[in-house]
Amino acid sequence: MKRLTRVTLTLAAALVCGQALAVTRGGQLVYGRYADSLFLDPVLNDANLDIWILTNLYDTLLQPTADGKGVQPGLASRYTVSKDGKVMTLTLRSGLKFADGSALTAQDVKWSLDRARQPDAGAWSSSLASITSVTASGSTVTLNLKTPDPTLPAALATFNAAIMPQKLFTAAPGKNDAEKAKAFAEKPIGSGPFVLSEWKRGSYMVLKRNPYYWKKGEDGKALPYLDSVRFEIIPDDNTRILKLQAGELQGAEFIPLSRVAELRGNPRLNMTLFPSTKVNSILMNNRPTLKDGTVNPLSDVKVRQALNYATNKQALIQVVTYGTGKEMKSYMSSTTPLFDASAKGYPYDLAKAKALLASSKFKSGFDVTVLATSGSADDLALLTALQQMWGAIGVRLKIEQLDAATKTARYRANDFQMRTAAWTNDINDPSQITSYYALFSNIESVHTGFKSSEVDKLFAQSQQETSRVKRASQYRAIQNIYLNAAPIIYLYETPYPVALAKNVRGFVQIPLGNNIFAGASLEK
Numbered sequence: 204m205k206r207l208t209r210v211t212l213t214l215a216a217a218l219v220c221g222q223a224l225a226v227t228r229g230g231q232l233v234y235g236r237y238a239d240s241l242f243l244d245p246v247l248n249d250a251n252l253d254i255w256i257l258t259n260l261y262d263t264l265l266q267p268t269a270d271g272k273g274v275q276p277g278l279a280s281r282y283t284v285s286k287d288g289k290v291m292t293l294t295l296r297s298g299l300k301f302a303d304g305s306a307l308t309a310q311d312v313k314w315s316l317d318r319a320r321q322p323d324a325g326a327w328s329s330s331l332a333s334i335t336s337v338t339a340s341g342s343t344v345t346l347n348l349k350t351p352d353p354t355l356p357a358a359l360a361t362f363n364a365a366i367m368p369q370k371l372f373t374a375a376p377g378k379n380d381a382e383k384a385k386a387f388a389e390k391p392i393g394s395g396p397f398v399l400s401e402w403k404r405g406s407y408m409v410l411k412r413n414p415y416y417w418k419k420g421e422d423g424k425a426l427p428y429l430d431s432v433r434f435e436i437i438p439d440d441n442t443r444i445l446k447l448q449a450g451e452l453q454g455a456e457f458i459p460l461s462r463v464a465e466l467r468g469n470p471r472l473n474m475t476l477f478p479s480t481k482v483n484s485i486l487m488n489n490r491p492t493l494k495d496g497t498v499n500p501l502s503d504v505k506v507r508q509a510l511n512y513a514t515n516k517q518a519l520i521q522v523v524t525y526g527t528g529k530e531m532k533s534y535m536s537s538t539t540p541l542f543d544a545s546a547k548g549y550p551y552d553l554a555k556a557k558a559l560l561a562s563s564k565f566k567s568g569f570d571v572t573v574l575a576t577s578g579s580a581d582d583l584a585l586l587t588a589l590q591q592m593w594g595a596i597g598v599r600l601k602i603e604q605l606d607a608a609t610k611t612a613r614y615r616a617n618d619f620q621m622r623t624a625a626w627t628n629d630i631n632d633p634s635q636i637t638s639y640y641a642l643f644s645n646i647e648s649v650h651t652g653f654k655s656s657e658v659d660k661l662f663a664q665s666q667q668e669t670s671r672v673k674r675a676s677q678y679r680a681i682q683n684i685y686l687n688a689a690p691i692i693y694l695y696e697t698p699y700p701v702a703l704a705k706n707v708r709g710f711v712q713i714p715l716g717n718n719i720f721a722g723a724s725l726e727k
Contacts (some may be wrong), residue, residue, distance in 0.1 A: 226421050230725040231431045232707065235443040235455035237579070238607035239405050239436045243388040245365040246318060247325045247381070249639075249646070250611065251716060254362050254629065258717045259410055259432070261365030261393035262417075264293055264312065264344075265356055271480065271714030272631050274360045278307070278394065278417075279344075288351030288669070293359075295342040300415035301368045302398035309339035314369040316346070318380070326646050327363035329638055330354065330630070333666070350667045353674070357630035368392055396427045396721035408434040410720075418721065428709070428724035438578040438606065444702070447472065453707050453725065456718075458700040459580040460524045466702050473705060476527060476698035477712040480536040480628040483528075485573065485589075485621050485692035486614070489652040494618040500571065501620060505563040507689040511549035513556035513596050514589065520695050523585045528695035533682045534640045536696050538714065541633045541678040546686065549693050556596050568597025573621035574613060577604040582623050585694075617650050624649070624691075627716040633678055637662055641685050653690035 240253045245261050248254065266277040279293040299307035318324060320331035333352035338345045348355070358364060371392055377383035391399055396418070397410035410432045420426045435452065437443040440459050446452045448469065458466060458474070466474040487510075491502045500506050520528040529537070532548030560566060573589075575582040583602075590600045605613065613619050628635055638645045642662060643654040658681050665677040686693075699712045709722040 226428060226708070227724050227726050228422075228424075228428045229430050231433055232429050232453050232710075232720070232723060232725060233433045233435060233451065235437045235446060235452045236434050237436075237438055237440070237443070237457045237576075240408065241608065241611075242385075243391050243399070244384045245362045245367070246327070247384055248363070249326045251627065252607065255716060255718045256408070256410075256434075257362045257365065258395065259397045259720055260391055260395045260399060261362065261367070262395045263360050263362070263364050263366065264295075265360040267357075267360050267631065267713060267715050267717065269711060269713055269719075270478075271628070274356045274631075277360065278312075278366055279359075282356075289348045291346040291348065291355065293344045293346070295344065296417060297342065299394060299417055301371070301392050301394050302413040302415060303368075303371070303392050304415055305368060305370070307366060307368070307394050309342060309344050311369050312344045312366050313337045313339040315366045316344075316364065318367075319363050325363065326639070327361070329645065330358040330361065330635070331364065351669050352666070353669055354630070354632045354634050354666065357632045361629050361635075366394060397432060400431065406436055408436075410434075416721070420722065427721045429720065432720050432723075438576075440578060440580045447702055447704075450704070453704040454710065455702050456699075456712075457579075457581075458702050459584075460527050460697065460700060461580060461584065463525060463527065463700055471705055473703045473707070475701050475703065477701060478538075478714050479697065479699045479712075479716070480538050480714050481625055481697050481699065481716075482531050482534065482536050482627075483585075483623075483625045483694045483697055484531065484534070485694065486619075486624045486649055486651050487690060487692065488617065488620050488650075489690050490617070493620060494616070499620065500563075500565045500569045503563045503565065504688060505559045506565055508549070509556045509559035509563070509596060510593060510598065511556075511689050511692055512552045512559065513593055513598075514549065514692055514694070515551040515592055516549075516693070516695055517551065518592075519585060519588055522588050523581055524695060524697055527700075528697045531693045531695050534685055534691065534693075535633055535636050535682070536628070538696075539628055539633050539636065540631060541675050543679045543682045545679075546682055548686070549689070553595060560596050560598075568599065570599045570601060571620055572601045572603055573623065574610050574619050575602050575604045575623055576610055577606055579623075585623065614650055617647070617652070619650075621692075625697075627714075629715055631715070634662075634666060637678070637681060640691070641681060648690060651690040653685075653688060655684055655688065658684050 240256050245257050263277045264279040265274040280296050282293040316337050333348045336347045375383040375386040396416045398413050400411040401409040418426045443455045447455045487501045493499050516530045532546040586602045641658050661677045668674045706726045708724050711719040
């Protein structure tokens, strides 16, 4: 992340206008999702099931670039930062509107950012914590900061900083923000490329084209090209693929990596592995006792380290990812800024695993239960392999398969011993994943219960540190402390496998996970 100090970035229009290229407009793209969204409020949220829909409904002042490594113009056409780094001034585009046709104003921006930065406004409020006040005048929005914040441009390009219509939200039924958010999320209105048209929970969702969207396409006319996107909820991987092969879907996410080679051989499909920041791990409950009061062997750091050494990652990469993965050596992906390239991770060492377990309180082995997503071939392949690997040191792994919503609810209630998990960065900065994985004060370190005062101190320092060298040193120390504590099982990094019909053009899933349908079209 570039320093803000003394940086003035004029955001040139990145849109290609006036070129009458042969792009087809209209039509409905039907896309298979593995699970439904839960709650479409950009502030009170932290689940990809929602985030990847929210980014199609709402817009932000800045947007992530297609490679996920920077920011570009969004609702703001430009921004400047004062010499002392404590004032950021953004200029809104002219003529912005929400999907209902009402004007999007600087006051909407102020209200949205003020709501998002409230300390009790969800897990993401900390990303805007450096802001002390927001002022709005004409098309100008000014952010006053406590201290220079190297993460703020990236934070303003993330879903929780989405601009919402103040009047429509406050008019929603409900006595307080939480109740209004619940009501508004049923029929959300934003300024993104699409607007929610229909939603039958657990079955399908339809997003229609926002006729007031500001961004232009290759033909110089307003995006998106499609009339609508219909998301079919199909948890079972095989069913999703069968519908794709039958032409009932024009796209499908989370293709099992075991099927990638097969689908690449289908002349009617484009099987794409989009670059990602995805890390795959198993979260462990580090607490001394479980929700039911029983003793938890995973509270012993030697046990957690032993399981990591007993995990043959290279074998898993071949068995589960079919060679498309890469060994995970930090809680953050190797494509994340300030990743510690010297980190050794947990190389497979069965003898060391046995020795660690023998020196723990659980030298005779134990039973442990892991939550898996039902219908996920990848989860089943992974956990079946781990049953054999961990069995070699006397750990008996039981698999409990649950639908995505139940699995998430159990995890959020800390009612689990282990669970499969995947993470993708939403911003191009290590602060996000660190605040989730390593800070207990956020969401109890992704509900593992991991807690470290030293990590807390280093993270706080890094949030104000404008020297990249010093910040890298702080993050190197954080990654090392976390590695030694082993609150998770380190597995592998993987790409995003998406299969599309041959006539789908312009769809992109960027490394930060966002599904970008604004530039997608169905060619004839």
